[in-house]
Amino acid sequence: MTAPLHRSGVHIATPLRRIRSTTRRTPLDLAELWRYRDLWLTLALRDVKLRYRQTALGVAWVVLLPLLASGIFTVVFGMIAKLPSDGSPYFLFVFAGYLGWNAFQNTLQRCGISLIGNTALVTKVYFPRIILPAASVLASLLDFAVGVVMLLLVLLVRGELPSVASLALVPLFMLLVQLLGLGLGFISAALTVRFRDVQYVLPFLIQLLLYASPVAYGVTAVPAQVRRLYLLNPIAPLLDGLRAALLGRGDVHWLAIGTSAFVSVLVFAVGVLFFLYQDRQYADVI
Amino acid sequence: MPTSSSALQTAPEPTPARGTPVVSAGGSLAKGGADPSTSLGMTASADPSTSLGMTAGLASVAPALSLRGVGKSYNVAGRQSTTLAEQVADWVGRARTSSGANRFWALRDVTCEIGKGEIVGLVGRNGAGKSTLLKVITGVTAPSTGDIDVYGRIGSLLEVGTGFHPELTGRENVFLNGAFIGMRRAEIRQRFDEIVEFSGVEAFLDMPIKRYSSGMAVRLAFAVAAHLDADILLVDEVLAVGDQAFQDKCLGKMREVRQREGRTVLFVSHNLAAVASLCTRALLLQSGRVIADADASEICRMYAAGVASTTSDEVDLTSVPRTKRAAARFSAVRVNGLDASGAPTDGVVTGGSLEITLTVSADQRVSRAVAGVDIVDERGRPAAGASTDSRDVWFDVEAGGERRITLTLRDVELRAGAYTLGLTLRTMAEVLDEVDAVVRFEVEARPDAPYERWPGWPQASYVPAFDVRIG
Numbered sequence: 001m002t003a004p005l006h007r008s009g010v011h012i013a014t015p016l017r018r019i020r021s022t023t024r025r026t027p028l029d030l031a032e033l034w035r036y037r038d039l040w041l042t043l044a045l046r047d048v049k050l051r052y053r054q055t056a057l058g059v060a061w062v063v064l065l066p067l068l069a070s071g072i073f074t075v076v077f078g079m080i081a082k083l084p085s086d087g088s089p090y091f092l093f094v095f096a097g098y099l100g101w102n103a104f105q106n107t108l109q110r111c112g113i114s115l116i117g118n119t120a121l122v123t124k125v126y127f128p129r130i131i132l133p134a135a136s137v138l139a140s141l142l143d144f145a146v147g148v149v150m151l152l153l154v155l156l157v158r159g160e161l162p163s164v165a166s167l168a169l170v171p172l173f174m175l176l177v178q179l180l181g182l183g184l185g186f187i188s189a190a191l192t193v194r195f196r197d198v199q200y201v202l203p204f205l206i207q208l209l210l211y212a213s214p215v216a217y218g219v220t221a222v223p224a225q226v227r228r229l230y231l232l233n234p235i236a237p238l239l240d241g242l243r244a245a246l247l248g249r250g251d252v253h254w255l256a257i258g259t260s261a262f263v264s265v266l267v268f269a270v271g272v273l274f275f276l277y278q279d280r281q282y283a284d285v286i
Numbered sequence: 287m288p289t290s291s292s293a294l295q296t297a298p299e300p301t302p303a304r305g306t307p308v309v310s311a312g313g314s315l316a317k318g319g320a321d322p323s324t325s326l327g328m329t330a331s332a333d334p335s336t337s338l339g340m341t342a343g344l345a346s347v348a349p350a351l352s353l354r355g356v357g358k359s360y361n362v363a364g365r366q367s368t369t370l371a372e373q374v375a376d377w378v379g380r381a382r383t384s385s386g387a388n389r390f391w392a393l394r395d396v397t398c399e400i401g402k403g404e405i406v407g408l409v410g411r412n413g414a415g416k417s418t419l420l421k422v423i424t425g426v427t428a429p430s431t432g433d434i435d436v437y438g439r440i441g442s443l444l445e446v447g448t449g450f451h452p453e454l455t456g457r458e459n460v461f462l463n464g465a466f467i468g469m470r471r472a473e474i475r476q477r478f479d480e481i482v483e484f485s486g487v488e489a490f491l492d493m494p495i496k497r498y499s500s501g502m503a504v505r506l507a508f509a510v511a512a513h514l515d516a517d518i519l520l521v522d523e524v525l526a527v528g529d530q531a532f533q534d535k536c537l538g539k540m541r542e543v544r545q546r547e548g549r550t551v552l553f554v555s556h557n558l559a560a561v562a563s564l565c566t567r568a569l570l571l572q573s574g575r576v577i578a579d580a581d582a583s584e585i586c587r588m589y590a591a592g593v594a595s596t597t598s599d600e601v602d603l604t605s606v607p608r609t610k611r612a613a614a615r616f617s618a619v620r621v622n623g624l625d626a627s628g629a630p631t632d633g634v635v636t637g638g639s640l641e642i643t644l645t646v647s648a649d650q651r652v653s654r655a656v657a658g659v660d661i662v663d664e665r666g667r668p669a670a671g672a673s674t675d676s677r678d679v680w681f682d683v684e685a686g687g688e689r690r691i692t693l694t695l696r697d698v699e700l701r702a703g704a705y706t707l708g709l710t711l712r713t714m715a716e717v718l719d720e721v722d723a724v725v726r727f728e729v730e731a732r733p734d735a736p737y738e739r740w741p742g743w744p745q746a747s748y749v750p751a752f753d754v755r756i757g
Contacts, residue, residue: 015352015435015436015437016436016437016438016439017425017435017436018433018434018435018436019422019425019428019429019433019434019435019436020433021356021357021428021429021430021431021432021433022433032468035468036465036468038465038469038470038471039465039466039468041465041471042461042462042465042471043462043465046451046454046458046462049454049458050451050453050454053453121466122426123426123427124421124426125424125426125442125466126424126425126426126440126442126466127466127468280428281428283421283426283427284360284427284428
């Protein structure tokens with residue numbers, strides 16, 4: 001037989017992967033993650049495609065859910081409680097806030113169930129596990145993008161289109177929101193494998209966080225003396241900044257955002273490490 | 287392909303017919319601590335000079351896989367704490383759970399090297415550790431001991447279509463499956479037509495997989511795995527499914543893969559004919575150990591001849607790790623069936639008799655001891671059991687002495703399947719020794735009741751002798 005030994009024609013001297021029983025933590029193999037980048041994309045696209053398959057309204061849900069939520073918040077907080085909205089119509093004000101919030105909670109929630117929702121994959125096929133939760137980002141971002149386009153269309157019609165400089169901040173704030181969501185998501189994904197309790201606790205905590213964040217109301221509605229404390233919630237300054245950037249009005253609390261950015265990056269790093277520390281036992285425990 | 291085994295393939299006809307005297311593809315002895323009683327026959331059959339030749343041959347080939355002392359243990363106590371409350375309870379009682387008393391070694395001390403381009407069969411009974419070995423190699427589950435080096439991309443067909451998502455179409459699933467072995471979308475696109483043509487499901491490509499017949503799903507899954515660009519391909523039992531024509535097609539494809547592409551394949555199958563004709567080399571597994579590593583047809587002969595039969599062979603228990611060392615312990619156990627005349631048989635049949643012989647040895651004198659066995663089914667449920675005290679038998683063992691206890695179980699109405707034995711030795715005061723899941727044996731369905739093989743129903747493993755009357 002004259003077949004070459006290997007397609008590349010050379011012997012690979014160093015193993016592509018080393019599996020060691022002695023290591024406690026799966027190493028963060030960036031080269032491997034890069035090799036698997038298309039799996040991330042494929043899984044993310046799978047999530048996007050599957051979400052509204054076999055639903056009558058299909059993709060319309062992407063728009064309908066934030067509209068419904070914003071409608072309810074407008075009635076309760078804008079019309080009944082009559083909270084301030086920094087000069088925007090209350091509905092748009094809430095809608096802009098909810099888009100950011102939705103991108104955060106979608107990522108966090110999908111991450112949480114990403115491992116236990118794919119038990120067959122986790123127990124039978126090898127791939128860097130962290131790709132499963134990480135793949136949830138794309139769907140969140142797509143939803144967000146659709147919402148932003150809608151919002152901008154409305155603002156255009158109203159002649160209130162924000163400046164380019166203002167809109168340029170949106171991706172930055174969204175990046176931080178996603179880092180925070182992913183970091184918490186990695187932790188909850190890893191925990192859910194072992195403790196299914198997380199599945200029940202997480203939605204409750206998310207609900208709680210929603211009311212502790214400037215979504216249904218603005219930061220200006222928070223009494224000035226506790227505002228500093230309020231902005232310690234890392235998601236709060238980010239959502240507030242995101243709304244200000246999207247509507248092109250309102251203050252951006254840069255100091256608070258700086259703190260949030262630091263916390264987000266930290267939470268992300270801790271999340272990755274925690275996930276990798278648990279990595280070796282997913283297939284056995286799930 | 288300079289493997290020593292490829293020397294067999296110099297003939298243009300790539301079909302190595304079964305029964306062809308395969309001379310010496312060589313057989314390196316398993317280093318994986320095979321227990322002496324079972325590996326004796328094998329040791330004799332492997333000529334040391336040829337095994338040397340094999341090692342030399344391998345050294346010149348780049349390795350595809352290298353395993354050193356690989357083992358995998360599971361906690362079989364069934365105490366997988368999943369809620370927080372249980373976990374806290376576990377932390378409190380940590381000393382007990384982490385003691386290793388209830389660890390089941392699905393894989394033990396596997397050491398071997400597989401060269402690029404080799405097609406290696408994994409042979410062994412259910413529960414011998416074949417699937418666990420594949421899982422550890424792919425990285426799905428982490429080994430408890432040992433190291434593995436993997437030189438290349440692994441593609442696996444562990445369970446057909448695992449990577450398939452039922453809601454996605456066939457087309458989308460091909461991409462998903464390719465991505466799981468780390469392929470770029472562009473690479474998959476390149477081979478897409480080839481895959482589809484091989485699978486023969488062109489017409490249904492845009493239909494969700496959930497509407498496929500199982501046969502169609504299998505075709506697609508095999509086509510994807512066989513065409514995608516993995517350096518190391520793991521195939522588990524795929525040939526058990528699909529119709530004859532498709533099976534032939536798969537076998538042909540595997541031969542082609544071996545001939546042309548220099549790809550490494552690990553092939554798990556109960557189909558000995560397929561293993562013998564496809565593989566150049568095979569590993570025989572038993573109770574998690576590799577007990578023989580040799581030319582494929584040689585291994586198949588050994589397996590078929592029952593060399594590795596767990597029943598009727600005495601299993602040495604002296605090296606099984608224990609949590610404590612008391613005055614006496616089990617040193618060996620043997621399980622065999624009995625025929626109508628009371629002569630020992632190899633197989634155990636539902637409703638037949640079962641003879642369990644326990645050897646107990648003592649460091650210090652032990653008086654009034656009791657020995658018992660639990661027969662545990664594949665789901666880990668005790669299905670039946672027997673102990674000496676329930677027949678009011680108590681025995682003494684002198685210091686340095688040995689006793690042999692034979693339990694004869696009659697009318698063992700266990701459903702066909704694999705069972706393990708749990709052994710307990712105790713006195714009134716203390717438990718002297720506990721050994722779990724070291725011996726495994728299979729109960730065959732009775733020849734006149736083939737339907738007992740229907741899996742999963744009824745649920746119980748023990749079905750008492752009964753009659754049916756329909757009025």
